[in-house]
Amino acid sequence: xxxxxxxxPRKERAAPDSPRPTRSRRKPFLAPYxxxxxxxxxxxxxxxxxxxxxLQLSFTDWKGAGRANFIGLENYTxxxxxxxxxxxxxNSAVMWLLIVPLQIVGGLAAAVLLANARLRxxxxxxxxxxxxxxxxxxxxxxxxxxxxxxxYGLVNHLFNLVGLPDIDWLQSTVWAKPTLALLFLWKTxxxxxxxxxxxxxAVPGDVYEAAALDGASRKRQFWSLTLxxxxxxxxxxxxxxxxxxxxMFAEPFVVTQGGPYGSTTTGxxxxxxxxxxxxxxxxxANSFLLVLLVFALSLLSVRLLRSRDE
Amino acid sequence: MSRSxxxxxxxLRGALGAGALAAAAGPLAACAxxxxxxxxxxxxxxxxxxxxxxxxxxxxxxxxxKVFDAAIDAFRKAYPDIKVNHQAVDIDAKLxxxxxxxxxxxxxxFWDDAKIGGQAEHLYDLTDLIAPYRDKTSAYKLSVNTxxxxxxxxxxxxxxxxxxxxxxxxxxxxxxxxGLKTYDDLLAAARSLRxxxxxxxxxxxxxDPFLGQLWLEMLAGQQxxxxxxxDGQVRLDSKEYRNILNWVRDAVDDDLVTHxxxxxxxxxxxxxxxxxxxxxxxxxxxxxxxxLLKKGKGKWRAAPLPAWTPGGARSGAMGGSxxxxxxxxxxxxxxxxxxxxxxxxxxxxxxxxxPSEVYPGGLTTSVPxxxxxxxxxxxxxxxxxxxxxxxxxxxxxxxxxxxxSAAPIPAWWAKSVDxxxxxxxxxxxxxxxxxxVIDDSTKKIQRNLVDRA
Numbered sequence: 109x110x111x112x113x114x115x116x117p118r119k120e121r122a123a124p125d126s127p128r129p130t131r132s133r134r135k136p137f138l139a140p141y142x143x144x145x146x147x148x149x150x151x152x153x154x155x156x157x158x159x160x161x162x163l164q165l166s167f168t169d170w171k172g173a174g175r176a177n178f179i180g181l182e183n184y185t186x187x188x189x190x191x192x193x194x195x196x197x198x199n200s201a202v203m204w205l206l207i208v209p210l211q212i213v214g215g216l217a218a219a220v221l222l223a224n225a226r227l228r229x230x231x232x233x234x235x236x237x238x239x240x241x242x243x244x245x246x247x248x249x250x251x252x253x254x255x256x257x258x259x260y261g262l263v264n265h266l267f268n269l270v271g272l273p274d275i276d277w278l279q280s281t282v283w284a285k286p287t288l289a290l291l292f293l294w295k296t297x298x299x300x301x302x303x304x305x306x307x308x309x310a311v312p313g314d315v316y317e318a319a320a321l322d323g324a325s326r327k328r329q330f331w332s333l334t335l336x337x338x339x340x341x342x343x344x345x346x347x348x349x350x351x352x353x354x355x356m357f358a359e360p361f362v363v364t365q366g367g368p369y370g371s372t373t374t375g376x377x378x379x380x381x382x383x384x385x386x387x388x389x390x391x392x393a394n395s396f397l398l399v400l401l402v403f404a405l406s407l408l409s410v411r412l413l414r415s416r417d418e
Numbered sequence: 419m420s421r422s423x424x425x426x427x428x429x430l431r432g433a434l435g436a437g438a439l440a441a442a443a444g445p446l447a448a449c450a451x452x453x454x455x456x457x458x459x460x461x462x463x464x465x466x467x468x469x470x471x472x473x474x475x476x477x478x479x480x481x482x483x484k485v486f487d488a489a490i491d492a493f494r495k496a497y498p499d500i501k502v503n504h505q506a507v508d509i510d511a512k513l514x515x516x517x518x519x520x521x522x523x524x525x526x527x528f529w530d531d532a533k534i535g536g537q538a539e540h541l542y543d544l545t546d547l548i549a550p551y552r553d554k555t556s557a558y559k560l561s562v563n564t565x566x567x568x569x570x571x572x573x574x575x576x577x578x579x580x581x582x583x584x585x586x587x588x589x590x591x592x593x594x595x596x597g598l599k600t601y602d603d604l605l606a607a608a609r610s611l612r613x614x615x616x617x618x619x620x621x622x623x624x625x626d627p628f629l630g631q632l633w634l635e636m637l638a639g640q641q642x643x644x645x646x647x648x649d650g651q652v653r654l655d656s657k658e659y660r661n662i663l664n665w666v667r668d669a670v671d672d673d674l675v676t677h678x679x680x681x682x683x684x685x686x687x688x689x690x691x692x693x694x695x696x697x698x699x700x701x702x703x704x705x706x707x708x709x710l711l712k713k714g715k716g717k718w719r720a721a722p723l724p725a726w727t728p729g730g731a732r733s734g735a736m737g738g739s740x741x742x743x744x745x746x747x748x749x750x751x752x753x754x755x756x757x758x759x760x761x762x763x764x765x766x767x768x769x770x771x772x773p774s775e776v777y778p779g780g781l782t783t784s785v786p787x788x789x790x791x792x793x794x795x796x797x798x799x800x801x802x803x804x805x806x807x808x809x810x811x812x813x814x815x816x817x818x819x820x821x822x823s824a825a826p827i828p829a830w831w832a833k834s835v836d837x838x839x840x841x842x843x844x845x846x847x848x849x850x851x852x853x854x855v856i857d858d859s860t861k862k863i864q865r866n867l868v869d870r871a
Contacts, residue, residue, distance in 0.1 A: 169870075172518045174539065186870070190866070192836075192866065257683075258684070259682070259683040259684045259687075260683050279625075367627065367840075368840075368843075369840045369843070369844070370836065370840070381833075381836075385830070385833050385867075386514075386518075386536075386829075387870060390870070
């Protein structure tokens with residue numbers, strides 16, 4: 109005989125077909141999905157779907173109208189054996205060299221200065237650095253075109269005043285890239301300064317106090333404390349600006365149209381040129397090759413940072 | 419520690435589901451890039467004079483828009499029951515996309531001849547409607563609007579090439595403009611001008627790659643050829659192109675060239691100070707003495723281009739536009755009525771080229787492509803004071819009559835500037851030889867444009 113007390117009262121057990129507990133279990137299960145659904149729907153419609161569509165397009169010869177024929181890897185092999193494609197990547201690489209190291213060094217110097225509470229007119233300097241970042245690029249590009257015009261530009265006028273000859277800033281293969289790089293620097297260095305300033309302000313003050321007590325000079329504090337402690341901010345900037353430089357489009361599009369002789373046709377502009385020529389399949393393949401390249405470069409930067417941390 | 423309300427496995431399952439959804443969307447998306455080709459739509463019926471309705475017409479903004487606006491007013495008077503919404507639009511930026519997407523289309527639009535061939539599948543085939551006017555229309559304009567034997571644009575303006583020269587400087591140098599009959603004569607004249615003025619670089623050569631290539635095509639068209647044949651195959655490797663490129667090299671080697679961008683500061687300065695005295699260019703260069711030059715105003719004149727061979731054609735076309743009717747236009751017949759009026763009916767073309775509020779002496783930057791509108795004895799615009807009162811109309815229509823027929827302009831033409839236009843610049847800068855320009859441009863155009871068209 110078994111004791112009746114060991115068996116739980118029947119009324120406390122949920123009946124398998126009882127609607128009440130099921131509903132209470134489903135509610136918390138569904139609610140989070142419903143809350144995040146708008147994001148996923150928008151992401152699927154405007155992020156994932158275009159991505160998949162573009163990937164599919166990269167295997168076709170679609171011209172924007174008519175039949176889209178599957179051509180396998182032809183667009184990719186065309187690009188990878190194309191002089192122009194490699195030249196566009198080469199142009200982007202040169203732009204990267206002209207921009208990123210200078211921006212990190214200059215941005216860090218400006219951020220260190222702006223972080224100094226004793227700096228006079230600190231607010232004005234901050235506004236001056238950030239103003240180009242929030243100014244529409246096309247307006248700035250127009251200023252650039254006028255300022256660097258060979259015949260009546262302000263820059264050559266100033267050069268002439270000190271006895272220097274005119275330079276074909278935007279029409280020579282030697283000078284067009286540095287001139288565009290300067291525009292990019294002017295436009296985006298404010299962003300770099302914000303990131304580095306945030307990194308600097310996150311460094312606890314007592315670290316510097318301890319270093320000062322130990323007799324470390326300002327220079328030593330910079331090399332041994334500031335630089336290592338903002339390394340993550342620098343790495344973040346390198347990744348973000350690498351993405352930006354390899355996708356650079358508006359600057360050459362407005363200022364040089366990729367010329368002279370394609371010397372400022374960046375990866376982003378070369379991609380656009382395919383789209384403009386209604387060669388959408390090649391344009392899509394080009395975009396995926398750029399994605400792979402930028403992904404590899406970003407991975408490399410992150411790996412370098414990680415190995416330093418280790 | 420808080421516990422996640424949604425199990426990680428569920429999240430992963432959800433993500434996989436989204437991926438599957440996206441993958442499934444792929445094949446569906448295949449439907450989007452047009453699953454089948456379509457036959458060109460023919461526009462055949464001409465509505466009666468009592469036609470009613472409303473049309474939207476696109477034109478470029480600027481002075482020409484105002485000129486067309488006035489001409490459309492004349493159309494409204496002739497067809498009072500047709501309402502015309504005349505809109506100023508950035509056609510280069512908008513029209514191609516609109517034609518492809520098929521949304522918010524106008525009933526008709528102004529467009530560059532060079533762009534019509536590339537979008538023929540989105541346009542009405544106007545062959546039957548143009549047939550009555552065909553014999554009297556410039557063969558050049560018909561040819562550039564023809565794709566596979568069908569006409570897709572209503573031929574509008576004809577832009578003959580002319581030789582612009584400084585009359586006073588040629589006179590000082592003892593050069594008779596009437597004697598400039600061949601391009602060798604032109605080089606000889608340039609040398610004479612430089613003998614008189616050592617600083618002179620009398621010949622203009624264009625620094626902008628696009629305009630430079632357009633100029634090259636004018637000189638090629640004068641010899642009856644063009645960059646592509648009727649099948650779209652490159653034919654740059656030819657005697658005619660070698661003639662031009664060798665001539666350019668000779669002019670450069672003799673230091674006879676001002677290499678500047680069309681009517682930019684450096685170009686204007688060289689035109690004003692007498693450094694440039696010979697400009698082989700389209701009729702629309704007349705804008706310079708009329709609107710931009712100060713010291714040189716009244717001193718420039720126009721003559722036919724020299725010929726490449728004695729007795730050869732004395733002009734070629736440089737640029738030009740036509741009117742198109744999108745295949746999905748709502749009221750294509752009414753749009754045709756408007757364009758027929760503007761291009762082929764006397765009140766229409768007179769309203770455009772004749773004296774107007776914008777151009778009191780008439781529109782002097784092109785001539786009509788329709789022969790009866792181009793009579794030397796019935797000028798549509800007046801002699802030009804900025805050209806010393808010269809009768810530009812006569813010079814331009816005489817030149818227009820000699821322009822040889824051409825092949826349709828391939829859809830890739832504008833992109834070929836990246837190769838041919840740039841290489842022409844390298845030739846003018848002395849960095850490339852004529853044969854290298856031909857070989858390199860042909861190879862790259864073939865690989866990057868023709869093979870992928």
